[in-house]
Amino acid sequence: MxxxxxxxxxxxxxxxxxxxxxxxxxxxxxxxxxxxxxxxxxxxxxxxxxxxxxxASRDDLLTALIIDAYDSLGESAEHAHAALAQARPMERWVTVCEAARGWALAHPHEYALIYGSPIPGYTAPQATVPAASRVGLLLIGITRDAHRGPGLTGPALADELRPEAERIAADLAPDLPPETATALVAAWAQLFGLIGFELFGQFNRVVEDRERFFRHAVTQLARGVGLD
Amino acid sequence: MxxxxxxxxxxxxxxxxxxxxxxxxxxxxxxxxxxxxxxxxxxxxxxxxxxxxxxASRDDLLTALIIDAYDSLGESAEHAHAALAQARPMERWVTVCEAARGWALAHPHEYALIYGSPIPGYTAPQATVPAASRVGLLLIGITRDAHRGPGLTGPALADELRPEAERIAADLAPDLPPETATALVAAWAQLFGLIGFELFGQFNRVVEDRERFFRHAVTQLARGVGLD
DNA sequence: CACAAACGAGAGCACCGCTCTTGCTCCGAC
DNA sequence: GTCGGAGCAAGAGCGGTGCTCTCGTTTGTG
Structure with missing residues (x-):
């Protein structure tokens, strides 16, 4: 066909x-x-x-490029992850994060397109959603694997957040404790905060050895979701 | 004059x-x-x-707006912080983070201007640096206050990161342990990762109760730098 | 084979950033 | 007190943009 x-x-x-x-x-x-x-x-x-x-328009072209960029980033991360699917979750987590950072450094403008400011009258097209989820899904998978064995959970949840945390867990990964699912979502956002700050120059004159700094920071992120 | x-x-x-x-x-x-x-x-x-x-040019106008935006955000955070200068460091930390988030939600386009993608041929003008540091300085001050008493440090540092961590500490806050200074810088970037994800729509269909989620996430961030 | 859909080309509209020239006005030095 | 220079607003204009419309041509299909 x-x-x-x-x-x-x-x-x-x-x-x-x-x-x-x-x-x-x-x-x-x-x-x-x-x-x-x-x-x-x-x-x-x-x-x-x-x-x-x-x-149909310049924005349409841009949207197509956005989807491609998400896919390129996702593929890059998945590829790096696949190379050590048997390793400990912590190693896999760090590897995925480093792949994302590497892709961003190699494609700064494309990264800016997807994780920078929405450009036009915004409202990201629904079509981008699946492509955009790929890195997140990878992190979810790793975390799920890590929680298969021991039952350590994340930091205690305030009562007021519990309903939301349970909703997040139900949506994202029903087999994960709400504490972990919540920490995971936060870590996901924070990962791209780290990458964005480096890429957009916020670390100038602050962080020099960015590679090692990043590795350390994402390791801490992983600990926050229960990996070790 | x-x-x-x-x-x-x-x-x-x-x-x-x-x-x-x-x-x-x-x-x-x-x-x-x-x-x-x-x-x-x-x-x-x-x-x-x-x-x-x-x-002199459109970019010049934009640069002026960028500086103003940094100042506006910084002032907003400083104002919120000043209102409870006597509180526990943790409360002050959360308050500053929430002020930053609040400002971002109220001024999305200005936020995008300063923490989104660099727009033109980029290279952020040096003139923006002081204004850009204000929120960071606030967080440094809070952390420093918190470490005045007990001597608890951050997570252990890998040997390979130690020189960089010591350099960061020396630059930012010589009286803070390198572990803490490093965690602080990471937390700073991660804070804006959280804000950016919410603002730019990455949390759509993922996080609903964003206020509480944010409060929880920045509390964890604070714990990471030794507050409690 | 014919016809409709898809296509490329061109002209044109309204807008953009930016430059240059032309006068006017105001300020300060003499 | 005057007079020249600096600061200023205006206008025309250049090359660029996204986008639309029209007009022949090509091409695949009923």
């Missing part, structure tokens, strides 16, 4: 990919703000209006 | 402030991407070229 779909459909897919590639090139080179449909078209030898056959 | 500086200088200051106000209005309404010099000028009844007497 997907292969012999006629030359037209195939051409369309190919052109779409070419446009995204060139757009990604410009994104990496200059950042999202300077990504210009006209420049993409120019570089591809088309006229700008022709691009609108493939993407 | 600042009052009777001649009508010309005074007018210049006033016009500059008016421009920033209108720019801030547009920033709050539409986001940084749609902040247009021409629109600001139009709204002010000037012609666009006249604005260039006051700001």
């Amino acid at each position: 997907s292969t012999a779909q006629g030359a037209r459909a195939r051409a369309r897919i190919e052109v779409t990919a070419t446009i995204k590639d060139e757009a990604r090139r410009q994104l990496a080179a200059e950042g999202a703000a300077k990504l210009s449909l006209r420049a993409v078209a120019r570089e591809l030898g088309m006229v700008s209006s022709a691009l609108y056959r493939y993407f | 600042s009052t009777a500086q001649g009508a010309r200088a005074r007018a210049r200051i006033e016009v500059t402030a008016t421009i920033k106000d209108e720019a801030r209005r547009q920033l709050a309404a539409e986001g940084a991407a749609k902040l247009s010099l021409r629109a600001v000028a139009r709204e002010l009844g000037m012609v666009s070229s006249a604005l260039y007497r006051y700001f």
Whole structure:
């Protein structure tokens, strides 16, 4: 169904990919703000209006790039994780975090696109959700594995937070204690806080040996969700 | 020296402030991407070229807004903190964090400007540094107070991180143990990770009761730096 | 084979940041 | 007190942007 779909459909897919590639090139080179449909078209030898056959608007193109970026990051993390699926959860956790950081450092503008500020009138399209979850799912899986054996839970929960914590656990990982699930979500956000601060220059003149600092910080994060 | 500086200088200051106000209005309404010099000028009844007497470029205007935003956030946090300067460090810590979150929720676009992705060809101007440090200084002060009495330190430091940790401590707070100073820097980044995730929609369909979740998470952050 | 859908090209609209030139106005030094 | 220079607003204009509309052409299908 997907292969012999006629030359037209195939051409369309190919052109779409070419446009995204060139757009990604410009994104990496200059950042999202300077990504210009006209420049993409120019570089591809088309006229700008022709691009609108493939993407309804500049924001649409950007959205496509966002999804690709989430997927690229997710794939990178999954790949790193797969290489040591048998290791201790703590090692796997640190590895996934380091893969995310490595990807972010290698693709700063794409990282900014997905974890930086929402650009236009925002409201992230629903279509991005699955791609966006991949790193999170990895962390959930690792934590779940770690909790298979001993039953140590996270820090005590205030009464007022308990309903929410139970809801989070039920949604994310029903087999995890609410304390752990909550700590996990927090760790997830905090991980990207660390990466963002490094990437966006907030650590300038503060943290020098960022690699080691990061490793230490995410290790602590892991301890917070019960790994060791 | 600042009052009777001649009508010309005074007018210049006033016009500059008016421009920033209108720019801030547009920033709050539409986001940084749609902040247009021409629109600001139009709204002010000037012609666009006249604005260039006051700001050398759009990026210059944005930089001025960034500094103001840092100051606004810092002032908001300092104000909240001052109200309970006598309380226990933990309470003060949580209060400062909540003030930062509150400010961010109230000024999402300004928050995105300072803690989101760097917009233009980036490289945050050096002039932003003092304003940007205010929340961090608050957290350092609280932690320092907490460590005045008992001598409990943070989590053990791997040997490989020790030199960096000692450097961080020496730079930031020489009277704090390196373990604590390192944890503090991490907590600082993680705090804004939490705020950013909530603000930029990453918590949609994940965390519902964000207020309580946040309070819990920053309490844990505080524990990580030795408060209780 | 014919017809409709998909497509590329081009012109054009409204907007953008920024520059340059032109006069006016006000301030301060003489 | 005057007069020149600095500061200022205005306008026109340049090259760029996203996006729309129209117009032939290609192309796959009923």
